Amino acid sequence: xxxxxxxxxxxxxxxxxxxxxxxxxxxxxxxxxxxxxxxxxxxxxxxxxxxxxxxxxxxxxxxxxxxxxxxxxxxxxxxxxxxxxxxxxxxxxxxxxxxxxxxxxxxxxxxxxxxxxxxxxxxxxxxxxxxxxxxxxxxxxxxxxxxxxxxxxxxxxxxxxxxxxxxxxxxxxxxxxxxxxxxxxxxxxxxxxxxxxxxxxxxxxxxxxxxxxxxxxxxxxxxxxxxxxxxxxxxxxxxxxxxxxxxxxxxxxxxxxxxxxxxxxxxxxxxxxxxxxxxxxxxxxxxxxxxxxxxxxxxxxxxxxxxxxxxxxxxxxxxxx
Amino acid sequence: xxxxxxxxxxxxxxxxxxxxxxxxxxxxxxxxxxxxxxxxxxxxxxxxxxxxxxxxxxxxxxxxxxxxxxxxxxxxxxxxxxxxxxxxxxxxxxxxxxxxxxxxxxxxxxxxxxxxxxxxxxxxxxxxxxxxxxxxxxxxxxxxxxx
Numbered sequence: 477x478x479x480x481x482x483x484x485x486x487x488x489x490x491x492x493x494x495x496x497x498x499x500x501x502x503x504x505x506x507x508x509x510x511x512x513x514x515x516x517x518x519x520x521x522x523x524x525x526x527x528x529x530x531x532x533x534x535x536x537x538x539x540x541x542x543x544x545x546x547x548x549x550x551x552x553x554x555x556x557x558x559x560x561x562x563x564x565x566x567x568x569x570x571x572x573x574x575x576x577x578x579x580x581x582x583x584x585x586x587x588x589x590x591x592x593x594x595x596x597x598x599x600x601x602x603x604x605x606x607x608x609x610x611x612x613x614x615x616x617x618x619x620x621x622x623x624x625x626x627x628x629x630x631x632x633x634x635x636x637x638x639x640x641x642x643x644x645x646x647x648x649x650x651x652x653x654x655x656x657x658x659x660x661x662x663x664x665x666x667x668x669x670x671x672x673x674x675x676x677x678x679x680x681x682x683x684x685x686x687x688x689x690x691x692x693x694x695x696x697x698x699x700x701x702x703x704x705x706x707x708x709x710x711x712x713x714x715x716x717x718x719x720x721x722x723x724x725x726x727x728x729x730x731x732x733x734x735x736x737x738x739x740x741x742x743x744x745x746x747x748x749x750x751x752x753x754x755x756x757x758x759x760x761x762x763x764x765x766x767x768x769x770x771x772x773x774x775x776x777x778x779x780x781x782x783x784x785x786x787x788x789x790x791x792x793x794x795x796x797x
Numbered sequence: 798x799x800x801x802x803x804x805x806x807x808x809x810x811x812x813x814x815x816x817x818x819x820x821x822x823x824x825x826x827x828x829x830x831x832x833x834x835x836x837x838x839x840x841x842x843x844x845x846x847x848x849x850x851x852x853x854x855x856x857x858x859x860x861x862x863x864x865x866x867x868x869x870x871x872x873x874x875x876x877x878x879x880x881x882x883x884x885x886x887x888x889x890x891x892x893x894x895x896x897x898x899x900x901x902x903x904x905x906x907x908x909x910x911x912x913x914x915x916x917x918x919x920x921x922x923x924x925x926x927x928x929x930x931x932x933x934x935x936x937x938x939x940x941x942x943x944x
Contacts, residue, residue: 535916536943542917543897560897560944572941581909594865595908598939602863605898605940609843609861614896619842622896656918674919678926683914690904690911691930725866725906725936 510763515756516749517583518576524766525685525777532573534784536562541791542659546622549655553621553645554637557655558612572597575686580758581720583749588742592734593724621645624654663794668787669779681773681780689765693758696765702757709748715741720754833861838873840892845900845915845938847888848872849880851924855889856880864938866906888935892920895940903937 515521543559550557571577571584578595582588587596616632637646644650651658660674671681678684693699703719710717717723723745727738734742749755770777833841840846840859849855849872856872864870868885885906893900893915900917904910913931915921923932 532943539899539916539943558897560942562944578903578909579911581905581907593907593909595939597941598863598865598908601898601940601942604942605895606862608897614842623842623894626894653918660918674916677921679913679921684927687911687913687931688927691927721905721910724909725868 506768508764508767510760510767512753512760513756514753515759517571518579518755518759519571519574521576521755521759523576523686523689524763525682525689525770526575529682529781529784530788531575531682534788537788537791537795538663541663541794542656544795544797545659545662546655549651549658550618550621553617553648553650555618555621557618557622558608558614560608572600576759580749580755581724582742582746583755585743585746585750588746589739592738592742593727594729594734617645620654621650622654622656624650624652624657626654663791665790667783669776669783671776672780672783681776685766685769685773685777688769689762692765693762696761698761699758702752702754702761705752706748706754709751710744713744713748715744720745720749833859835860835862836870836873836877838875838877840894842894842896844894845902845940846892846894847884847902847935847938848890848892849882849884849887851889851922853890853892853920856882858884860938863908863940865908867936867938868906885936887933889924889932890920890922891915891935893917897944898940898942901939901941902935903939904934906936908937908939 513521540562543557543562547557547559577597582593582595590596591599617634617637620633633645638644639647641649664673664675669681670676671684679687706720707716707718715723723741727735727741729735729738833843835844836859838857838859840853840857843861844859845861845864846853846857846859847867848857856874858864858867858870858872860870866885867888868883870884871879872882872884872887874880888902891900891902891913895917898917900915901908901912902915903912913921913935923929923934
């Protein structure tokens with residue numbers, strides 16, 4: 477489909493969202509008003525900027541391709557790069573991959589009753605990383621070749637491999653920024669939009685819109701109303717807080733495990749969130765800001781959407797060797 | 798394996814990890830054993846790092862494990878000693894030097910709220926991004942991967 481048609485399609489979709497009543501323009505602030513969904517957890521919802529995007533699929537394909545290039549690059553220096561083993565795509569279907577997981581704190585009764593306010597995904601990935609780090613041999617030589625001059629001091633590296641040239645290893649010139657920078661250069665090619673470049677120094681446009689909308693959302697008076705309703709509910713259960721993020725980081729843990737008091741508070745928290753539809757109401761407010769930002773940058777976003785499809789195919793080809 | 802099966806497995810794994818942490822006496826959010834030496838004032842491979850000031854200056858918190866609460870940390874000078882600045886809501890630069898894992902830097906403690914995804918190899922100055930709107934607003938850090 478021509479780019480102009482797809483841009484028109486995106487604008488039409490946003491307009492239709494408004495026409496059918498899911499969204500309307502607030503003339504005072506020009507922020508679209510989104511119909512409030514009933515939702516217990518953020519993972520039941522999709523931010524407007526993520527609609528129609530398989531961001532996890534994109535990130536995963538890029539990560540896999542990056543690892544393939546790192547294996548190739550490191551091998552040129554006679555080094556094994558211990559790339560992680562990737563599972564089949566469908567086995568990644570879990571709540572922790574969701575882009576809005578924990579956006580409004582704990583919202584799952586299952587997680588609250590087991591972990592309190594602890595974010596279980598972070599515990600899981602920390603343990604996975606720890607096991608991975610301990611299972612592979614990542615020497616100072618690996619460090620130097622993978623990260624270039626940022627790698628560890630060359631004094632730790634096998635002197636026989638360094639030779640006279642500090643910019644080379646085993647007689648092969650180390651790319652500027654090491655193999656990881658070189659791999660990104662190869663992955664990006666010539667067609668990566670600036671707003672998605674790893675070398676831009678900023679988060680990509682999708683993440684940027686999400687973050688900007690979050691910042692504007694925080695200044696919206698309607699957020700205070702939702703928090704007040706939640707605080708009233710919590711007060712009724714014997715807990716005094718002003719907003720949903722107040723309990724975070726306030727509990728002392730017994731060797732890393734939540735106390736009974738933390739679990740009781742977290743479960744009351746989730747009950748109140750569900751009772752007042754906190755997630756749905758806050759989502760509707762924040763989504764309005766996202767739609768506004770999407771409208772302002774619709775051409776760039778459509779360019780990224782078009783590019784992503786081809787990028788994923790290219791990444792898959794790279795990963796397949 | 799079904800979606801529910803995966804969810805159950807992951808849930809069980811997280812629970813097992815917490816039990817492991819509890820039984821070994823390690824504090825959640827503290828350093829884990831890794832090739833990099835956490836909190837030595839140098840952002841090494843395998844670590845997620847945040848600096849007090851832009852352009853990776855003013856002291857660093859370098860960590861191979863997760864951080865559920867930056868209030869429990871102070872910035873380190875390059876010789877590994879603390880410079881006395883608490884790290885909570887005081888980050889102006891972020892860097893992911895994970896070899897196989899990416900970072901999330903979170904708005905709130907206990908890894909909640911919005912987050913910056915910092916892919917391995919990426920580094921950002923928060924003072925320059927969106928006119929500094931997110932400068933000094935990070936309270937937690939975690940790892941993730943796509944394997």
